[in-house]
Amino acid sequence: MVQPSSSILRADNRIRGLVNGGGFPIEIVLALIGIVVPIAAFVWEFVLVGRKRLGYRVQMDTPVTGEIESVFPGVLPQLQPDGTGTPPDLKDLSVVLMRIENSGATDIDDGDYAVPEAELVGVHIHFPDRRVIGMAVTELSDDTLGDCLRPGTGIGKREDAAHHIGIIDLPKVPMNRRDHYKILAILQRSAGTGGVYPTPIVRAKIKGGRVAETRSNTGTSPRLLALIGFLVVVVAVQYFVGLRPQDTPVNAQCTSGKLTLVGSTAFEPVVRDAAAAYHKLCDGADFSFAFDGSDRGLSRVDDEGKGNPELLAVSDGAKGPGYPDLRPRTLALSLFTMVVNPGVGVSDLSVAQIRDIYAGRVSNWQQLGGPDLPVRVVNRALGSGTRETFRTRLLGDEQPPAPPATSCRAISAGNPAGASFCEVQVTKDMLKTVAELRGAIGYAENADATKASDVKTVTIGGQSPTREQVAAHAYPFWNVEYAYSNGELPADSLAAAFLRYLTDLQGKDVLRSYGNTPCTELPNPTTCTPNP
Template sequence: MNGFPLDIVLAIIGIAVPIVAFVWEFVLVGRKRLGYRVQMDTPVTGEIESVFPGVLPQLRPDGGATAPDLQDLSVVLVRIENSGITDVDSADYASPESDPVGLHIHFPHRRVIGMAVTELSDDALGDSLKPGTGIGSREDTQHRVGIIDLPKVPMDRGDHYKILAILQRTAGAGEYPEPVVRAKLKGGRVSETRSRVGVSPKLLALIGFLVAVIAAQFVFNLDDNPASGEAADCVSGTLTLVGSTAFEPAVRDAAAEYGKHCAKARFTFEFDSSDRGLSREDEEGKNNPGLLAISDGPKGVGYPSLVPRTLAMSTFTMIVNPAVGVHDLTVQQIRDVYAGRVDNWQLLGGPDLPVRVVNRALGSGTREAFRAHVLGDGQPPSPAVTSCRGIAATNPPGVSFCEVPVTNDMLKTIADLPGSIGYSEYSDAARASGVETVTIEGHTPDRDQVLGHTYPFWSVEYAYSNGELPADSLAAAFLRFLTGGTGKDVLRAHGNTPCGELPNPTSCTP
């Protein structure tokens, strides 16, 4: 987002706000705090005597015939507590030193008939609540408010006491207005506390704030995530990819995946063989970072200016027409077939069917990998070749040889030509219809077999540029994507093993 570290700012806010809230709540305003809670406010019934036996006689004032008629009475129980984190001393009450009263409980529309202290968390509190300490009751007749005055009681952290009062209505009807405690603390506050059941609104607000911060970070990261918009290594431009037809499907899919992240990146594909791709890179790639060649194996001699980069270990397989009926061959049998020493599949346990040997044309990286890893240098020159289509049309007796230029032609020829044998990149063959793969000496073309040196037919896929690529070029970004990004998943899905995932990446050489 234009280089502004919004994610860092959000993280700092997410940490700072809870800390500030804690300091504000418990160190500053909440460090010294008195709380009050109305635990009961109910009309007088017979149940009061059962809950507080012997209390009502204390509350009913003496006076004989002059005693007030106790009609429309209610009983209120108020808890006063030190809800802060420090002790509260007598000097902490914000009232004149000469005034012994520190708290006032107001009962709108009611007068106080009587009162008593019913519970002390510490017996020592009783010394501050005796008659003559400032405790008492009175009435503000002008505003019809009954008032209980409470002294400046010193309270340690967590201390509390309760006041039970019997009241008589003086105005109004229905539910009584709620009692209110009024007082001031120096450097603190007095506030109503709630029963600790459920979640407090402040905690809910803090949780909501943190959720909002997390959501904002998620949206920000989603916006910066390569999967949702422009990739972190997204470069616009056009890149032409040439070379290996065996590796073409994997490269095409990787380019499509890169294009999902980088809408301004354009790819063109002109694969026609490894050798032709290298030649074109050598001729047209100088000072042209928009051209990249893919090769099944190293470049060989004649291309001194081409810079190699290993991409993945690729496995190949022998393939046959389904009519051949042979599912495993030894290396020597493959060599005999491609030397023309086997002219009928009966000699290898198959049906009475002449052998049709299909090779890739010269310049094919797959053909070079086949020669280097399977046939070997001692193989005699290939017999004369003819047209694959001509062989299919004339069906000559004995062994016949033909060549095809690209992988798709190899797969189609093997599927259409009875008795044919060829080779292909394994993942292409596995997806093709009308061909069957052949194991080599009982071993299958997978990574573990190759790393264990039991399966011989494999090679390394290379990318070549003419000289070093500019770091900000699409070609350089795409290579980084292939070797270190989601592109590796694409290569793996096509049966290749990215070189960077090998136990020893330096061993990713043919």
């Protein structure tokens, strides 16, 4: 085992002195936590986020079987409003009834939906593995809501065929307190062979509030039970702290336990290698991983991480609004790069040219000195930290929205003339798509891109992605990698020890091996701030 440095040993001794010598009143701290948390939970729930909240509830989601043998056969095909008079062949049907409501303490106006002002749609309901074949609005709490849900208001149905997701779009409906309406949807399976359907997903965002699943007001509140459970845990911890031997050492080098790491797919290889190196140092450390994007990782820690130090999210860049409980730890300066298909033949692009490409103003690589080849623009999906880094660092806030995206596979098969746009979920999909799709351009974390032999990296304005170029303000495509926990981490938790390992100990070697620069080693460490 690697021996601790003298500075680590001195810090270790100071911690022991505080805990063992009675200078650290941990029992008082736990008692204060037991008082402050319920008060904070009340204020948060009923004064802050509870003031403006759009709620939703799946009231029915059931498969439809036996229709052919029913007393009135042919009823279900009549629900398909195709106007042809010919009943479609409908199989594997299901019926979903969803309630959309204002469950907060104040009214919701159309301006409270966090979408561009010109955008009509404010809420999206996703049905994985199903397509929408019919829908209706029902049970309006106020008849005037119907004026906001008529044709032309943004309401409609569509399908993300590439990902087998049926989608219902709903307009930005103004709702007074306790207003609600319901959506009745007839769905048909579009993927899978049977079994339980995935739960419908509501995607929306409310300014100064939140969107949350609601429940019927019967039985005991799960949140009340969670709060009671939390208080029981605090009392139990106080009891066991009192029983703990006072000479228990705090080991800054090796901490056992479990830790799940989620978030950025761009930073995933770094974290996996660092976790493997830490496990060699401390075989009692058990790591698991679920990297599926920065935004999903932050949402998971926000939802599941309260009082759970076994869950950390890694994010490309600082968190956005809506995560007040998440606590940041800066890790490293991370470099990103543009990548192209080898057939593109372009080795350098200016920021202005990149903006033109992603705005659809460049349709053929000939316009930029390349071959006669249509441009295929590949973007990361919404919620990706890498995509947000790309938007912030290169596109800017004034960039017009990109043309609508389609399936990358459909572009490859159809080979349409002119520029085409598609999206991918994770870093490995980005590199694979750019490598296989002729004329493609995309972006990725620099270490991943340089290791991919089947794509070509592109300099930006003649500058390569290096720490020196970033420090000289010459290379624009970079960001700071963060680790987020829900609340402060216990000093003796595996999560806290792993973060110390990454930022102050041998883990920095792993960061550097991937071309990342630990924040503590920057000429100006304040570069690693939430708003660099």
